[in-house]
Amino acid sequence: MPKPIIRAQAGTTHDFLALGALVTRLDPGQVPFSHADRYDLHVSGGEYNVAANLSSCFGLRAAVASAIVDHPLGSRVERAVRAAGVVPYWVRFAHDGVRGPNMATVWSDRGKGARAPVVFYNRANEAAALLGKGSFDWKAIFGSGVRWFHSGGIFSALSDAAPGLVMEAMEAARAAGAVVSFDLNYRAKLWEAAGGGAKAVETLRRIVSLVDVLVGNEEDLQKGLGLSGPSLGAAGPGSRSKLDPDAFLGMMESVARDFPNIGAVATTLREVHSSDRHRWGAVLWMDGESWSSPTMELDVYDRIGGGDGFASGLFYGLLAGRSPEESLRLGWAHGALLTTYPGDTTMATLAEVEALASGGSARVRR
Numbered sequence: 001m002p003k004p005i006i007r008a009q010a011g012t013t014h015d016f017l018a019l020g021a022l023v024t025r026l027d028p029g030q031v032p033f034s035h036a037d038r039y040d041l042h043v044s045g046g047e048y049n050v051a052a053n054l055s056s057c058f059g060l061r062a063a064v065a066s067a068i069v070d071h072p073l074g075s076r077v078e079r080a081v082r083a084a085g086v087v088p089y090w091v092r093f094a095h096d097g098v099r100g101p102n103m104a105t106v107w108s109d110r111g112k113g114a115r116a117p118v119v120f121y122n123r124a125n126e127a128a129a130l131l132g133k134g135s136f137d138w139k140a141i142f143g144s145g146v147r148w149f150h151s152g153g154i155f156s157a158l159s160d161a162a163p164g165l166v167m168e169a170m171e172a173a174r175a176a177g178a179v180v181s182f183d184l185n186y187r188a189k190l191w192e193a194a195g196g197g198a199k200a201v202e203t204l205r206r207i208v209s210l211v212d213v214l215v216g217n218e219e220d221l222q223k224g225l226g227l228s229g230p231s232l233g234a235a236g237p238g239s240r241s242k243l244d245p246d247a248f249l250g251m252m253e254s255v256a257r258d259f260p261n262i263g264a265v266a267t268t269l270r271e272v273h274s275s276d277r278h279r280w281g282a283v284l285w286m287d288g289e290s291w292s293s294p295t296m297e298l299d300v301y302d303r304i305g306g307g308d309g310f311a312s313g314l315f316y317g318l319l320a321g322r323s324p325e326e327s328l329r330l331g332w333a334h335g336a337l338l339t340t341y342p343g344d345t346t347m348a349t350l351a352e353v354e355a356l357a358s359g360g361s362a363r364v365r366r
Contacts, residue, residue, distance in 0.1 A: 012145030015060040020047025020155040021128030043080035044344035046154040052084040053312035063087040067127035071095040100125035111275035132161030138172035149173035152183040157190040184216035201226040245283040282332040293332035309338030333357035
């Protein structure tokens with residue numbers, strides 16, 4: 001498993017390029033959907049969130065390749081992308097005024113205490129699901145110089161054509177010398193609609209054969225890649241804490257055997273006491289060595305996007321030439337901070353992330 005080689009910034013246009021769908025997330029806060037009549041709108045996307053975080057918090061030159069619809073919600077999405085400082089490569093679609101194609105909507109409340117958050121989707125006739133091989137001129141995009149390319153399992157589940165587009169982009173990225181990362185982000189509802197678990201495993205294994213850096217926990221590795229591992233959801237006396245990295249690290253032998261191309265695998269470790277209170281950690285495996293973050297107690301405002309916050313901090317550290325341990329701690333710190341803000345993308349500063357990563361506290365700064 002080779003350690004990822006990251007090209008220097010000189011002579012490149014983008015430090016980071018994401019491929020994925022952008023969505024609007026409607027958030028009623030702690031009010032259940034059946035009783036809510038007001039919603040906050042967040043522009044989001046599992047792959048896009050990482051690009052937005054890298055631009056707005058970490059100051060990197062980030063870009064996104066996606067679909068956009070020429071109607072008011074599409075304009076709202078474009079405005080958010082511009083505000084985040086992310087360079088877009090759009091495939092534009094005209095809306096027919098009635099049926100679409102559409103910018104997808106994700107509905108997600110925050111829950112409260114013993115009441116878990118609820119997530120459901122309206123991705124009917126989604127513009128991003130119409131993308132496929134040939135939608136983007138990868139030769140031109142990567143020819144301008146891209147250091148890191150990223151996509152994920154959420155986008156890959158949207159259509160039969162999406163995985164082919166992801167692999168087409170990955171092959172172009174590898175040929176151009178970019179690091180390729182992928183967040184498994186296994187979502188059972190999306191894969192059930194796309195054909196079921198067996199199709200997810202077959203599809204994701206083909207994609208991951210082209211990946212250098214993989215993000216995913218034990219459930220992602222088992223359900224997304226079909227790897228053997230500890231029983232999911234085990235609980236009771238003597239059961240292992242979800243903050244214990246051993247279960248995750250114990251699966252690295254299977255990853256190394258099946259995917260010798262992968263140089264690094266990382267994940268967050270989260271133990272949910274209630275919707276508002278989590279224990280939080282992270283672990284990184286790279287080139288046969290492993291590192292674990294500290295653990296912290298999180299008072300959670302909005303948990304959506306925390307994993308993307310972790311990935312962006314980790315990627316920033318690696319792109320900036322930090323050590324694997326420093327990179328892991330940056331990801332751990334940024335993911336923790338992101339759960340304290342509304343919405344799916346960051347409001348943190350690099351100084352705040354650095355302070356928390358190095359052992360800072362939440363004491364008032366005067």
